[in-house]
Amino acid sequence: MIRNFDFIIVGQGLAGTTLAHIFLQRGKTVLVIDEPREITSSKVAAGVWNPVVFKKYTQSYIAPTLLAFNKTFYPVIEQRLEASFFHPRPYYKVFSNEGDVNHWRGKLHNPDVEQFLSPEIFTGIDTQAYNAPHGSAPILDCGNVNVNTYLASSAQYFESLGGYLPDTFDYNALELKAGSVEYKGNSADKIIFCEGLYARFNPWWNHIPFSPAKGEVFVIEAQLPENEAIVNKGVFIVPLGNNLYKVGSTYRWGDLENTITEPAKTELIEKLNELINVPYTIIEHKAAVRPAVVGRRPVVGLHHQHPQIGVFNGLGSRGVMLAPFFANQFADYLFENGELDIEVDAKRFTQTV
Ligand SMILES: Cc1cc2nc3c(=O)[nH]c(=O)nc-3n(C[C@H](O)[C@H](O)[C@H](O)COP(=O)(O)OP(=O)(O)OC[C@H]3O[C@@H](n4cnc5c(N)ncnc54)[C@H](O)[C@@H]3O)c2cc1C
Numbered sequence: 001m002i003r004n005f006d007f008i009i010v011g012q013g014l015a016g017t018t019l020a021h022i023f024l025q026r027g028k029t030v031l032v033i034d035e036p037r038e039i040t041s042s043k044v045a046a047g048v049w050n051p052v053v054f055k056k057y058t059q060s061y062i063a064p065t066l067l068a069f070n071k072t073f074y075p076v077i078e079q080r081l082e083a084s085f086f087h088p089r090p091y092y093k094v095f096s097n098e099g100d101v102n103h104w105r106g107k108l109h110n111p112d113v114e115q116f117l118s119p120e121i122f123t124g125i126d127t128q129a130y131n132a133p134h135g136s137a138p139i140l141d142c143g144n145v146n147v148n149t150y151l152a153s154s155a156q157y158f159e160s161l162g163g164y165l166p167d168t169f170d171y172n173a174l175e176l177k178a179g180s181v182e183y184k185g186n187s188a189d190k191i192i193f194c195e196g197l198y199a200r201f202n203p204w205w206n207h208i209p210f211s212p213a214k215g216e217v218f219v220i221e222a223q224l225p226e227n228e229a230i231v232n233k234g235v236f237i238v239p240l241g242n243n244l245y246k247v248g249s250t251y252r253w254g255d256l257e258n259t260i261t262e263p264a265k266t267e268l269i270e271k272l273n274e275l276i277n278v279p280y281t282i283i284e285h286k287a288a289v290r291p292a293v294v295g296r297r298p299v300v301g302l303h304h305q306h307p308q309i310g311v312f313n314g315l316g317s318r319g320v321m322l323a324p325f326f327a328n329q330f331a332d333y334l335f336e337n338g339e340l341d342i343e344v345d346a347k348r349f350t351q352t353v
Contacts, residue, residue, distance in 0.1 A: 001185070005031045008183060008191040010169045013042035014147060014319035015312045016194030017154045021077050022327040024161075026335055031186055032158045035168040039258040041196050042319065044217060044288035046238050046246045047145040048230060049321045050091060051116045057107045059116070061297075066321045067141055073324040074145060083153035091142035092125050094233035094275065095134040104137060116140050126225040129278050132233070142230060144238050145320045171203055181308050190302075192310040196291040197256070204309050207349055209294040213317065214255045216264035216287040217248030220272070222280035234271040244283065247272055260287045292316035298326045301333070301346035311346050
């Protein structure tokens with residue numbers, strides 16, 4: 001017997017999970033298919049959101065719009081799942097030198113970022129525990145999503161609705177019909193691929209020009225006084241509770257393996273030693289590859305030849321901030337005749353196909 005859904009979603013990382021919730025909120029039925037993998041970009045991510053780009057102290061891509069949407073989206077989903085994973089927190093930028101402090105001060109009245117930069121320099125963090133001779137200042141409107149809790153509680157929820165299949169998607173088993181698809185006894189109006197970097201192997205989306213960035217993170221155990229704040233100087237330290245902190249992350253291009261490396265370990269240790277003055281133990285070291293694309297914008301929309309096949313990808317290093325707003329824009333496009341931003345529309349890559 002055929003089971004009917006409005007959508008099949010392939011991939012249950014930040015992209016697929018968020019899209020499934022948005023579709024369910026719109027009253028659609030969803031089957032989520034995800035290959036259970038211990039390591040994925042979403043599972044390794046620190047889940048931090050931060051509206052300011054460091055070094056230049058500029059606003060990150062449409063930050064106010066994204067933050068406004070997320071402040072409603074994540075708490076509503078927390079309630080639905082009866083789980084806690086959305087954590088607004090103070091985020092302290094520790095300055096590297098006096099030039100860095102002056103750069104910050106120079107941006108305090110810049111309309112691009114002033115709403116996110118606090119003028120309260122030299123406040124907040126404990127200078128015994130943190131090495132901050134040039135001071136620090138809080139960035140406003142930051143926090144982190146505990147992505148593993150978000151994904152695990154969502155998987156349970158999708159399963160409770162009869163819409164979850166832990167399996168590797170077999171492209172050869174997909175049948176394209178007029179205005180629908182069929183897959184192993186399941187029928188849907190559309191199938192949306194949310195496979196992150198694995199889209200390189202997808203026959204309909206392997207033309208997406210990825211620019212993948214590998215990252216490595218630690219989980220450390222330490223007694224730090226700022227156990228509710230994120231602190232950053234070269235690396236960020238994100239509180240996980242129970243004296244555990246996520247520390248990261250590195251950036252390497254050209255290595256697509258989820259394997260940990262000695263150079264990244266050395267880099268993280270050196271930067272961590274520059275930032276904190278307390279002893280710590282490394283509990284965990286993990287690596288994954290961010291699904292960034294050329295142009296660094298999400299990839300959203302329908303296939304140029306097969307409108308029953310869609311994609312939601314390209315979240316790069318900012319999946320937590322980008323996923324809810326663009327999943328919602330995708331839903332508006334599909335159900336309300338809304339527009340996709342030209343710079344995120346998947347069709348931008350088909351001219352070269
Ligand atoms: C070290 C590191 C730190 C990061 N820190 C942050 C951070 O602090 N804040 C932030 O916002 N972002 C961060 N990111 C980026 C973030 O992880 C990504 O933006 C996001 O996870 C991308 O999600 P995704 O769902 O597109 O891809 P993925 O997480 O890769 O998920 C894809 C899913 O699809 C499944 N899949 C793929 N192909 C198939 C198939 N054929 N059949 C079935 N299932 C399939 C995979 O198993 C996986 O579950 C970080 C990334 C890394 C690597």
